[in-house]
Amino acid sequence: MTIEMFTEDYWEQRYRSRGALWSGRPNAHLVSDVAGLEPGAALDVGCGEGADAIWLARRGWRVTGADISPTALERAAEHARAAGVEATWVRADVLSWVPEPGRYDLVTAGFVHVPAGLREPLFARLAEAVAPGGTLLIAGHHPSDVGVVPRPDVPELFFTADELAAALDPGAWEVQAADARPRTVAHPEHGGEVTIHDAVLRARRR
Template sequence: MIDERFTARFWDERYSSASRIWSGDPNPQLVSEAGALDPGTALDAGCGEGGDAHWLARRGWQVTAVDVSAVALERGAAHAEPDISGRIDWQCADLTTWAPDRAYDLVNAQFMHFPRALREPLFARLADAVSPAGTLLIVGHHPSDMQTTMPRPPEPDLFFTAEEAANSLDTQRWDVITAASRPRMARDPEGREVTIHDAVLHARRRP
């Protein structure tokens, strides 16, 4: 049985519930880890409303932005400035089954929280889509966030550490640049400042 939370209908309804769900800013770990990379081709998997895709395109990347929600993709395309719109290809796909049909210099996947049975095959497909000498960047909410007042589902199977993601990579083919639990400040629904942690995997595929 398919979990409703991972379907197009669920996410289309969520995005339709407000004029904007996310801030529109790029995810901070993308800026930190990819800011010094030379632009090339990028895959933004689970792109949502396109904050990361916009940032990459502004920096000269040619971006394929993929998400299950057509509503989010339409919003992302509408918010793209005219001078970058031609550098982003918006694609609607179910990431639980979708596989890239080409390779990219950068594969970016931010905060996609699937159960392990779906997550590990997806991360393997994303790793396979990285070009030789290319970069894989996977970021998620660290499992320790469930112990904070931030609204995280009480389902440990949805969370992973950077080390767990790194351990799935073939050490003969990959160099791990970063595998860390990185703290940052956030505010919970009551407005309280909370330290949360991002699981950050940055790996480079060997030429």
């Protein structure tokens, strides 16, 4: 593993290499787990080209999207304008960035993968940004996917929801979901259907 995977240059090269890096569809776990919440202030960490942030903004959330890539943020802003919604876009290196504590009614991070040792303080900072009564939603690739579909050969990037839940103070948090959720996808190499799992943590600050 190289630290270059987590730099602005790395992600700028990835975004500039293609007209669109992601599908433009919101994260399915965001849709399922947030649809019933009362809109408020939301922080989307690792927002990429803005699909999740735009989905939230369309539903009345006041959204801040944060990402390390200026190109991603430019595309997100363009997509928001085309969708007729407003959001705030922040260039942030999540390995060091500290969002304002207690500010957001929802903090979400979809498939933000950094190694163990860096992941724990990152997610702790995101948890601290959740307001009382607010929700923390984190989704990522489950370790069981390694070998099922192509993933970076860096096993320490992946995590379980139980690992994330164990880091939350039970006196301060109600864990509402800590799942390995299955979904069926087409294998990117041979095209056949395979079942993979996403680690999904949803917790409410008491």
